[in-house]
Amino acid sequence: MIRERLARHLDPLLAAGAVALAGYGGLLIYSASLSSYPQGITGPEHPLVKQALLAVLGIVLMVLLMLTDYRLFGRVAPALYGVGLLLLVAVLLVGDESLGSRRWLSLGPLQVQASELAKPFTIIALARYMADRPLDMARRRHFLATLAMGLVPAVLVMLEPDMGTAIIFGSIWLVMALLGGVRPSYVALLVAVLVLSIPLVSAAALSDYQRQRLALFFNPNLDPLGGGFNVLQAEIGIGSGGLFGKGLFQGSQTQLDFLQTATTDYIFSVLGEELGLMGALLLLALYVVVIFRCLRAASLSYDLFGRLLATGIAVMLLVQVFINVGVNVRLLPVTGIPLPFISQGGSSLVMTFMALGLVQSVLLRRRPFEP
Amino acid sequence: MATTTRRWRSPRPRRRDEKSPVAGRGGFLLLRALVLLLMAVLVGQLVRLQVVEGERFQQMAAINALRELQLPVSRGLIYDRGGRPLVYNRISYDAAVIPADVRPEQEGRLFQELGQLLGVPPEELAAAFREARGRQSPYDPLVVKEGLSREQALALKEREPLLPGVRLLLRTVRDYVSGPALAHVVGYTAPIAAEELAALQGLGYHLHDWLGKTGVEATYEAILRGNPGRLLVEVDAAGRPRRTIAQRPGQDGSSLLLTIDLDLQRRLYEALSAQVAPGQVAAAALMDVRTGEVLALVSLPSFDPNLFARPEGRAQAAALLSAPGKPLLNHALGELYPPLDTFKPLVAAAALQEGVIRPDTVLRNLSRYLMVSNPLDPRAVSDIIFDPQVLGELDLGRALAQGANIFFAQIAGGSPEGGLRGLGEERLARYARAFGLGRATGIDLSGEAAGLVPDARWKEEALGDPWRPSDTYRFGLGQSYLAVTPIQVLVATAALANGGSVLRPHLVREVRTPEGRVLAETREEVRSRLGIAPEHLAAVRSALVRAVDEGVARAAAVRGLRVAAITAAGEGGHVWLAGFAPADQPLVALVVYMAQGSVERAGTVAAQLLDYMFNQSGIAQALREGRR
Numbered sequence: 001m002i003r004e005r006l007a008r009h010l011d012p013l014l015a016a017g018a019v020a021l022a023g024y025g026g027l028l029i030y031s032a033s034l035s036s037y038p039q040g041i042t043g044p045e046h047p048l049v050k051q052a053l054l055a056v057l058g059i060v061l062m063v064l065l066m067l068t069d070y071r072l073f074g075r076v077a078p079a080l081y082g083v084g085l086l087l088l089v090a091v092l093l094v095g096d097e098s099l100g101s102r103r104w105l106s107l108g109p110l111q112v113q114a115s116e117l118a119k120p121f122t123i124i125a126l127a128r129y130m131a132d133r134p135l136d137m138a139r140r141r142h143f144l145a146t147l148a149m150g151l152v153p154a155v156l157v158m159l160e161p162d163m164g165t166a167i168i169f170g171s172i173w174l175v176m177a178l179l180g181g182v183r184p185s186y187v188a189l190l191v192a193v194l195v196l197s198i199p200l201v202s203a204a205a206l207s208d209y210q211r212q213r214l215a216l217f218f219n220p221n222l223d224p225l226g227g228g229f230n231v232l233q234a235e236i237g238i239g240s241g242g243l244f245g246k247g248l249f250q251g252s253q254t255q256l257d258f259l260q261t262a263t264t265d266y267i268f269s270v271l272g273e274e275l276g277l278m279g280a281l282l283l284l285a286l287y288v289v290v291i292f293r294c295l296r297a298a299s300l301s302y303d304l305f306g307r308l309l310a311t312g313i314a315v316m317l318l319v320q321v322f323i324n325v326g327v328n329v330r331l332l333p334v335t336g337i338p339l340p341f342i343s344q345g346g347s348s349l350v351m352t353f354m355a356l357g358l359v360q361s362v363l364l365r366r367r368p369f370e371p
Numbered sequence: 372m373a374t375t376t377r378r379w380r381s382p383r384p385r386r387r388d389e390k391s392p393v394a395g396r397g398g399f400l401l402l403r404a405l406v407l408l409l410m411a412v413l414v415g416q417l418v419r420l421q422v423v424e425g426e427r428f429q430q431m432a433a434i435n436a437l438r439e440l441q442l443p444v445s446r447g448l449i450y451d452r453g454g455r456p457l458v459y460n461r462i463s464y465d466a467a468v469i470p471a472d473v474r475p476e477q478e479g480r481l482f483q484e485l486g487q488l489l490g491v492p493p494e495e496l497a498a499a500f501r502e503a504r505g506r507q508s509p510y511d512p513l514v515v516k517e518g519l520s521r522e523q524a525l526a527l528k529e530r531e532p533l534l535p536g537v538r539l540l541l542r543t544v545r546d547y548v549s550g551p552a553l554a555h556v557v558g559y560t561a562p563i564a565a566e567e568l569a570a571l572q573g574l575g576y577h578l579h580d581w582l583g584k585t586g587v588e589a590t591y592e593a594i595l596r597g598n599p600g601r602l603l604v605e606v607d608a609a610g611r612p613r614r615t616i617a618q619r620p621g622q623d624g625s626s627l628l629l630t631i632d633l634d635l636q637r638r639l640y641e642a643l644s645a646q647v648a649p650g651q652v653a654a655a656a657l658m659d660v661r662t663g664e665v666l667a668l669v670s671l672p673s674f675d676p677n678l679f680a681r682p683e684g685r686a687q688a689a690a691l692l693s694a695p696g697k698p699l700l701n702h703a704l705g706e707l708y709p710p711l712d713t714f715k716p717l718v719a720a721a722a723l724q725e726g727v728i729r730p731d732t733v734l735r736n737l738s739r740y741l742m743v744s745n746p747l748d749p750r751a752v753s754d755i756i757f758d759p760q761v762l763g764e765l766d767l768g769r770a771l772a773q774g775a776n777i778f779f780a781q782i783a784g785g786s787p788e789g790g791l792r793g794l795g796e797e798r799l800a801r802y803a804r805a806f807g808l809g810r811a812t813g814i815d816l817s818g819e820a821a822g823l824v825p826d827a828r829w830k831e832e833a834l835g836d837p838w839r840p841s842d843t844y845r846f847g848l849g850q851s852y853l854a855v856t857p858i859q860v861l862v863a864t865a866a867l868a869n870g871g872s873v874l875r876p877h878l879v880r881e882v883r884t885p886e887g888r889v890l891a892e893t894r895e896e897v898r899s900r901l902g903i904a905p906e907h908l909a910a911v912r913s914a915l916v917r918a919v920d921e922g923v924a925r926a927a928a929v930r931g932l933r934v935a936a937i938t939a940a941g942e943g944g945h946v947w948l949a950g951f952a953p954a955d956q957p958l959v960a961l962v963v964y965m966a967q968g969s970v971e972r973a974g975t976v977a978a979q980l981l982d983y984m985f986n987q988s989g990i991a992q993a994l995r996e997g998r999r
Contacts, residue, residue: 033609034666179398236435239420239428252436256607273432277421282409299399311402314784322409 008014010366017268018356021286022055025342031249032262032270036229047263047344055348058353065357074305077128087114088156089220102160113347115157115165122153123312130180131305137181146177164335166324171319175313232256233329236271245276263344265336268328297363304319313355418811442600445543447624449557451633463544464524467512472536477575488526489516511578512538515681544680552640552671556631556702558586559676587878590815592879594882595696597624603679625890628881630664637665642979650695651793652966654703654857660865660960663874670703672696704819707854712939713949715779715869719767720780721802723907727794729912734778735764741777754841756780768914772922776848783847784840796843800826805901806863808855813875822859825852861962864949868907868957871901915927926974929982948973952981958995
């Protein structure tokens, strides 16, 4: 039974897109680590080796999840959600601090970014809640309940502080809620209130660190060698890439270490500098393919839970890509969000593969029963 | 079995019906549109950055990664005419930080460590660093400490790779061995000033360059400096060179062989210093009358040029600018004084040439004073000219030797009774200019004053006052508006001595490559000829010998040497001596000026110097034979 489904409904384009992105990312990580590892790959400590091993792990887990019935996760959704929240709380209490924020939990030798797990868990929980009440969602209490479910993790990551991930939680909730049947006027009201309260929030709730980052976004020249350095250097890197780039491994901004965190938050600048606009367009095209295939899986599913789940994952990918690239090209204030499949970092890579495994699982089981 | 309906791929799936109240098709359409919209926003920004503004960012990336480094070359040395070094080069180690290469989060640790290494409080480093940030390009090294000890330099070099942005800079520092004795000739070097940098940037000067500020160090800056090499390197974000893109080797500066004789210079410095009170203005110079080579040149008060090598010294040096006597000013050529009686030999030569008097013309003067009457009101006296005593009958020789004033006033302005037609203002000015007064002598030192030779037109224009007869009288006595530098008096005296050539005085004989090959030699340069017949000049010369033998310049007499000289003493203690020796075959001309002194003191200086030169050392002999 499973074999036949595999054969018939599997979306090879989705899988191929994900693998292609991870490969693209590997290439860029290699280039960005050339200045630290000028000899290339000489041992297992090279970032590309680590990333490749994690990609293999991610692909294996993706296949496993694909074979697993996604509805299983729906059944344990409250527990997953609870675990997600626990992780977010734990990271605030015992997390490792880096670059001014606490995001990582050390589990033995592994460092796990708690929010990477909390994101899919929250998506599953939201999908389950809405799927259980298909005709009832217009009621205010359900609106408030889903809002709370999205808000709690968002507030927790904001405390790390990680504004970007909080925005991702918010976006996921917004799209899923609208799609899940929440009355649009409630959402509109909420958005209006939020917009109006921006000045208040920025004065009161943002930490100094975030306010500084915002100020630097609007004028990085305030401190060209300090906090504004990354923003400016990323922009210079991308801008100097031009139409076709300076060639792989040839970017002066990348290879001479002007770009900080070139393998993670600013890896898009490596791409922009070395492969130019064409390379960037290729990357964005791959993302469009993957996201569209997720939305296709969602729209094909007969199961509301599956539809919402796949949609949530698509939105998660979309917002992450938009925020990361937006920061790199100075459309958005600086906030450290990994670029899915591309940025160095295990949590994000493995979890994104696994999320796509869930999408495939939804696709394989899109019909209540096979004819 | 319905196998026929089975296909390898599932049949093109149908979208779910749109009637469902939730998660409908319209929502997915909107979502897809949202995906494309957000991607379009990113692409739009990418096109703006990479295509529209791409060129600008490419330049910025290049500026980031390329840096021009200077390869230091050693500055040319300076020798006296006998090849004795007047300055040595010494390596100085400076600690510098390149602000662009220091990340803010590293600052604390960096200053801590650097401060410990250099023995400077970290707060001081941080303050200097912050202050420099706004002032200079972040890529220019900021020198945080000059003149490290060898141990400090070694320790810093060792730590350089671990301290991002920290550089050990090597610089040559000048050691002026002759100190204050030659300060105004050799000059000194100091860090380039902002306005100099702005003017010289085209020549490849950089923020931390040193350059000659005065003396031949300044005049011959271009020759001494050499050609610093250039290294275009690609640097990483910590400023560490990764790869050399282009290289141009440097060239050491050429050396200068001065006309100065170190022994004479020292002698003159000592003799003059001994005759004036500390802080008093005085100047003296000695020149070869055949070539214009300056053999010695002293200006007092002097200073130690080595002061400028260290930052503490430079702070002190600022006070020198306003110290009494203005030590940094070269009084031999930077300040103007009335020439007084040293002008009289020039008037005498002019009068002979113009036929106003003949060598045997005798003017009788039975009065000690000459009243100059107002031409508009003959009864009113506008000026009175005194002689030191009633001198009676005077010929030119006696008049010069005895310091007669009325005699020279008369040949300048004519006798009141009309027996003598004087030279007049116009001819006086013409001859004064012929002797080189009223314009810079062209000596190879900066800061030379041109002086002033007055005439009727000048007075009319500058003072709005007509020229009066008394002005002509006073002109003939080297007073009133006439203003000269000691070096101009020296050149004029040399012209009398050498038969009428107005020479350009100079301080550099040869320019040599670092290997010692002669690049250029300075030849004597006759700027103009006096146009005065040799016999008239000879008459003046013998009159000047009389002044030494039996007249006003007796103090300049030297045993076994015929010296010709004139002295002058003016109001307020101004004293001059101008002369040459030997009188019959002149070799050197000499000038001494003291702002506060006496004729005897000036004469002593001259006598001591000439005695040393002609009698005690072989310098005069060697000079005459061209050996020195």
